[in-house]
Amino acid sequence: MQKNNVLTRLMRNQIFIPVAALILLAIFNLIMDPSFFKITLGYNSVGNPVLSGYLITILDYGSELAILAIGMTLVTAASGGQDISVGATIAISGSVVLRVLCGTNSRPETLQAPIIVAFLISCVAAMLFGAFNGVLVAYFKIQPMVATLILFTAGRSIAAWINNNELPIISDPVFGYFGGFIPGIPIPTPFFIAVACMIVIALVLRFTNLGLYTQAVGINENSSKLNGLNPAFIKFLTFVILGLCVAVAALIKVSRISSINYSVIAKDIEMDAILAVALGGNALSGGKFNMAASILGAYVIQFLTTTLYKFNVQSDALPAYKAVVVIILVVMSTPVVRSWLSEAGKKIKGRTSQKAKEVA
Amino acid sequence: MKDGSVLEMRGICKSFPGVRALQDVDFTLKQGEIHALMGENGAGKSTLIKVLTGVYEKDEGHIYLKGLEQEAAIRSPQDAQKLGISTVYQEITLCPNLSVAENMFIGRETKHLQDWKKMNEAADRILQNLDIPAKAKQQLADCSIAVQQMVAIARAVDMDCKVLILDEPTSSLDEQEVEKLFGLMRDLKKRGVGIIFVTHFLDQVYEVCDKITVLRDGKLVGEYEIKELPRLQLVSKMLGKELDDLSGIKDESMTYHEEDNMVPVFEAEKLQSNAGIKPFDFYIKKGEVNGFTGLLGSGRSECVRAIFGADRVIGGTVKKNGKQIKINKPLDAMKNGIAYLPEDRKRDGIIGDLSVRDNIILALQVLKGFFKPFTKAEANKFAEEYIKLLDIKTASADTPIKSLSGGNQQKVILARWLLTHPEYLILDEPTRGIDVGTKIDIQKLVLKLASEGMSVTFISSETDEMLRTCSRLIVMRDRKVVGELSGSDLNQSQIMSTIAGGDK
């Protein structure tokens, strides 16, 4: 009985859906090939200890998505819409990093500026582009999808223009640490960066009213205004925060290959980020949100991608498989199906308790 | 089925987890009858209506309709519509961006939508028949709320309905509009439509209804001929106790005596906002309860919104305790100890998906600042304190506010503002759409707060409520302050004549 109560309470919790999806995927892999969970410690070409295995890969490659999901969740909550320009702004931000590091020469022998400076400048740039989206949404009241369509369309060209359409390549191995391994530490750096972002957002949500304000504005703008909030500014703020997330994700992305390809870097990542928010059980129309569920949603998506790669799914059919799984997950997370599930759960519970009585 | 009835409901039961919303309720509606369904919030009125319209499925009981041999099977709103049961809700459920005619025919099995000209002609014919001042091609959003309400009724009537349910149709209408609506109802009555009328306005019940069915706590109290049930008895049946007269609280209000040399807590001079009101002067002193009165749309709400900075202020000066201050936005007003409970609870008051707790602490939290959130323990303490103080009926402080009844939602909003310990509290229609018990609670609370030194501005459409609570009334007409009444001038007829502006 007690156990059943815990179960129903768990099922009502928003985080249930991504957790359930994760468990399903894990069970599937366990049955198909238990070696999926094998993690080995080896040494890479520079002689550093590194952990490898599918699980490590998931934590590694899911990082950018998890970081973006943080910002996307806030934007969704406050504005009731999504930013579809994050892929393009990652291109811009990544391009800025490389531009600062390379200076005028696209293949520098040594870095022209410290990495931290390049990163900070790219943060400013990404936040400015976030602010641009934010102004359109918050002050000009344009639908978020339409407003961010502008940078979605133009962003990659801007990124190419920043580097004069040249292809900068960084040869300094230190730059590769952000998307790879720091010598001596066997866990991929992107995971640390993602965890750092999670800690920061957790602290922000705990020690400021960002959560309460964004939810209030997303649920009822009129009321929020009459309670002394400035809805436009809060929406604007969420876009700027998303900009910061974009800058961090972009650093990881360009560090992975120490280079950039403007037209394909972080391609379609906006859709995955939005999907992470939806998978977390958050309403895409805004309002209440659960940050942990969104982040978990991001890792579920990466888990799925890695699983599909592992099973060598016929290359051009890959997106189709992904779509099917996504449909199932998203349908499962809708309130309709969830109430249906919990009712079914109750019936089972009723039956078992009846049986228990009979036995007694 | 008895002769002349169009609808009989027998032994209806409906339970929700933890609540027995309806227990063995009977209801009979005769042809050509306007039947009031009365009860406090939570009495089961809306559950009964929702069972009848197929929104909820009943647990037990039978529903019979005229012309049907066997029991009526109503499993969805579509079923109900097909059987001739139509509903017009308090909130307009039409599409504001479509034309009147489209709204009348959309979603119905009719060929009208395929032929725009025919559709418009048919719509115009119906509108003319029912004497509704709207044109078929007009966009619905361009019509007044009353006309929209009537269009919704016209749509229902044209669907050949036998039973028309009007759920709080008058709460956003002014008197003339209500009269028009009543005209329409009487007309439909003559045509033999049975009308179920759900409302909180007692006056309206006695003006237009033939019969009253009273529910309390999910049970049937009784069915009465209107002539046989005086008001006071109706109220006592709804509340389930002999009422110590509605006017019993009046004495307390008389205790306030204005002292001339007192500096007003709040004072406005030539205040004007962009909402279209003429510049007005205003003041309120410590411990005073005053009010704005006037017809709907006379500018009552706009005045208090200007005071609170809810609309953009474009002129005038305001003083607090004699010192000039600036109020450009609600936060400025809040920082100066002003609180405002808005007129439209759903649109401007509640934050639906948030918990009762978050709704209570919101205003104080905003005052405290972005970087200083309350701890969970603090927030819980505040919430519990006010849930108890105002007797808010909620499962827990974690319950989303939207699942509370209207009266309890209003109490939560009230709690939100009381928590900020304002010096000056503005209540705009705090009693609209809530049950009699809560109404009285709120009135009592207002007087109690005033006696403790709070200044309150109270706005209500029900004049007797204002008379009971206010010691001074500011009368408005056509977005202009036209008079001020206090002392012995405070009575119905004086207010009426000032509003009408005849003899002055």
Added chain:
Amino acid sequence: MKKKLVALLTASAMALSLIGCGNASSTSGNSTSAPASSGGDLIKVGIINNDPNESGYRTANDKDMKAMFTEANGYEASFAYSLKNDEQITAAQKFIQDGVDYLLLSAADTAGWDSVLKDAQDAGVRVILFDRTIDASEDLYEASIVSDMAKEGETAVNWLKEQGLSEYKVIHIQGVMGSAAQQGRTGALDAQVAADSNWSLVTQQTAEWNAEKAQQIVQSVIDSGEAFNVIYAENDDMAKGAVAALDKANISHGVGKDVIVMGFDCNKWALQELLAQNWNYDGQCNPFQASYIDEIIKTLESGGTLSEKTIIMDEKGFDATKITQDDVDNYGI
């Protein structure tokens, strides 16, 4: 009101994107005419190309054309760029009206060119296609200069065969499915794998020309523990992504190492990787068509005839053991 605002903003966004596209004013916009020349004996050519920002290949191609068709070489050239067929057709009509002698065309789309090319013929404008073919009668153009993607694939596979491995376990990373380059480069490898039991594909997936995806695909194979000794990536970007995954997992690659790395397109940076012996092979996709075109025009102007309508360019495959700095400078794009 709101709609207008949206329209306005979208328009300004378009403008913004144009600014973004053009790194110099001469490469943006639909058509920019070179200054009218006073010399009457210059050959007037109208050149319609895809947007040079599309790829490194296109940038190199455009640079090559600009370097060839100059007044010094006896040409008066006008350029028009677009990735859209209808805009290209409009540009072509304009060039015909301007009375160019030759229309040089790299079509965005294969279909829809019949009528405008007939107009060109009627007006006496001679048409030369470069880089891309179109679905139109051969009579409508003088010549077509193209790459043979299938041949690029064969060259690469033949090179790989010569390496004499006892067993070939290939990770095959494909480009965007259905593109000419993907089909040509995949075809040769597929045929070889089918024909020789010593050859097998460890995986064959599309990374859509995307380095990150290629990195994930290779990472997945490494995680699975399957053995492989060749990476056959259909462009340089994807090869780079694959190498990033190898580096992360301590798998050596390049000349004399565990894994053979093959790429295509001959980006300058890729050839430098070859020079450093980190990669083994890079197949060329020749963007330098200008000299071929020049030759054809010279032949036609002197009254000669062309032996063939379709001219397939020489395309090399570079081997890391043989490549020189000169190769990098000459052929790198």
